[in-house]
Each structure stands twice: as C-alpha cells, then as structure tokens.
Amino acid sequence: MWQKTNQQTESWRYVMTGIYFSGTGNTKFCVDTFLKEYGYSTNSFSIEDNETLGRIENENEIVIGYPVQYSNIPKIVKDYIIYNRHIWKGKSIFIIATMGLFSGDGAGILARLLKNYGAIIVGGLHLKMPDSICDEKALKRSFEENKKIVMKAEEKICKSVCNIKNGKPPQEGLGIVYHFAGLFGQRLYFFWKTQKYTDKLKINTIKCIGCGLCEKLCPMGNIAVKNGIAASSDKCTMCYRCISKCPTQAITLLGKKVIEQNDVSKYL
Structure with missing residues (x-):
C-alpha cells in the first residue's frame, strides 16, 4: 500500500481522497497541501459534506485530517x-493530526480506532499550526511567529510526501x-473534556x-438564533468556528473574553 510505480502513481492521483474536520481552517489547509504536493486532482471533503461518505466508500486510499484536542479526537x-x-x-x-502545542499520539489514537473497524494505517x-x-x-x-509555523508545516508536508513516494511514510x-x-502528557488529566460534547459555550x-x-x-x-439573540445548547464540539467568526466577539468557551480571532488564511 502507498508504494507505487511511476505508472501506478499517475493513475492513483485521480482516486485519492482527502477528508477532514477543521475549525479555523488549519487542518483543511494541511490536507489540501498534502494532496497538492502529491499531485492529486481530487478535492478534499469535510466530514460534514453529504458526498463525503460516497467518496470514502468508492476509494481505497484516504488521507484523514483533524485537530487534536487534549491529545484526543474531537467528539x-x-x-x-x-x-x-x-x-x-x-x-x-x-x-494528519494538527495541533497548537503537543499531542503525543495525536495520529495514533485515531489509528487505533480505525484499526478496530478493519482499516490499514499507512502512517x-x-x-x-497556529492555535485556534x-x-x-x-x-x-x-x-x-504564526507565519513561520505555517511555513514549517508546509515544508514538513513536502518532506513527508517525498518520503511516502520513496516507500517510507512517516509514523508520527x-x-x-x-x-x-x-x-500521560494530557489525556489522563483532561480525559473527560473530549468524552462528551460540552455545554460550556x-x-x-x-x-x-x-x-x-x-x-x-x-x-x-448547537446554536440557534431566537428572538434576535443567539443561544447555545449542550452539543459543542469545541471547534471554535463561531468564536473565530463572530463579528462582535460575543462568544467564548474556555476563556472569559476573545483575545484574538483565528483563521489560517491570515498567515498564507
């Protein structure tokens, strides 16, 4: 798997699928950069898109990207x-696991889950990435600093794709x-934060x-506008989309006020 001859690689470019979940665009950018570097013509798809399941079912090679939360998978x-x-x-x-600081086995925890359902984990x-x-x-x-972080991520993706083409996919x-x-880095201490959706928005x-x-x-x-005012429920997955885009900075989750709204496009 993932070790192709030149002829196979040419045809493979047209069947590869990238799927992702992304809050402020970091993970989507990384998956798209990976696909572009490899030369794939296939677009990436959010897990929220209706057509994504069909793409997964019809193709064998898949790149999955997601942001790590407390060394765990978003709910x-x-x-x-x-x-x-x-x-x-x-x-x-x-x-592909994106993170602001540290994750340990960010890719590994999803790999173990997928293996339970018969997936073959290539790497x-x-x-x-800039924190969200x-x-x-x-x-x-x-x-x-954030611009440099994004540039280093691009360089790392390019190097990783080169290694994959040479039959040595990274195993981070x-x-x-x-x-x-x-x-022991985070998950034991914050295990409860990702086991359920939160009502703390x-x-x-x-x-x-x-x-x-x-x-x-x-x-x-999780959010609905009622009588001209937004209200949240108890199913927030901590993606920070609403917080990063709110025009009046009216929404918070972990902190008490918005310090800076984030979007990866600022650093491209």
Whole structure:
C-alpha cells in the first residue's frame, strides 16, 4: 500500500481522497497541501459534506485530517468514525493530526480506532499550526511567529510526501512510545473534556446582534438564533468556528473574553 510505480502513481492521483474536520481552517489547509504536493486532482471533503461518505466508500486510499484536542479526537470525529464503522474495512489510511502545542499520539489514537473497524494505517503526520483557541491569552503567538509555523508545516508536508513516494511514510503518533506520551502528557488529566460534547459555550447577549453567522457555521447545530439573540445548547464540539467568526466577539468557551480571532488564511 502507498508504494507505487511511476505508472501506478499517475493513475492513483485521480482516486485519492482527502477528508477532514477543521475549525479555523488549519487542518483543511494541511490536507489540501498534502494532496497538492502529491499531485492529486481530487478535492478534499469535510466530514460534514453529504458526498463525503460516497467518496470514502468508492476509494481505497484516504488521507484523514483533524485537530487534536487534549491529545484526543474531537467528539464529532470520533462519532463519525464509529457511526460509519462499516466503511473503513480494507481502506488504506494516512492520518494528519494538527495541533497548537503537543499531542503525543495525536495520529495514533485515531489509528487505533480505525484499526478496530478493519482499516490499514499507512502512517501518521503531526503538524504544529497556529492555535485556534481564541479566548486564552497564554496560547497566543505573534503574527510573524504564526507565519513561520505555517511555513514549517508546509515544508514538513513536502518532506513527508517525498518520503511516502520513496516507500517510507512517516509514523508520527503511532506506536507505544507515542501512546504513552499522549496518555500521560494530557489525556489522563483532561480525559473527560473530549468524552462528551460540552455545554460550556457562552454567548454574551449584550454583544450579540443576532446575525445568525454562528448558527450557520456550527457543525453540530448547537446554536440557534431566537428572538434576535443567539443561544447555545449542550452539543459543542469545541471547534471554535463561531468564536473565530463572530463579528462582535460575543462568544467564548474556555476563556472569559476573545483575545484574538483565528483563521489560517491570515498567515498564507
């Protein structure tokens, strides 16, 4: 798997599929860059798109990208894998895990889940990206630092694709050492944060103008505008889309106020 002759690679370019879940665009950018570097003509698809399942079912080589949360899989991604467990058998999968700081076995935890359903894990890649947590000052970096982070991620993707073409796909996040690093690095201490959807999303009703953008962006349908004011429920998957896009900075999750709204397009 994933070790093709030149002739096979030419035909393979047209059947590869990239799928992702992305909050502020980091993971989508990384999956798209990976596909472009390899020369694939196939576009990437969000797990929220209706056509994504059909793409997965009809193709054998798949790249899956997602942002790590507390060294774990976002709840929405885990549910997607489990709910559609019948489609993974025999699929050859490369995993891209994006993160703001550290994950340990970011790719490995998804790999273990997919293996339960018969997937063949080709390799894993960890990519540090600008953080997507808009309301925590401690995680903020300068604009210049974030641009460098994105450039380094692109360089790492290019190197990884070269290695894959040479039959040596990276194995980041896979294996027992990575497993223990993720387990004892964060997951044991914050295990409960990713086992359920959260009800901690806060909307400042004074700042809210009822524009409805957050309602449209939410992948969980967790936000609804009622009587001109947005209100949240208990199914937030912590993607930070609504927080990063709210025009009045009326929404927070982990912190008390928005420090900086994030979108990867700022650094491209």
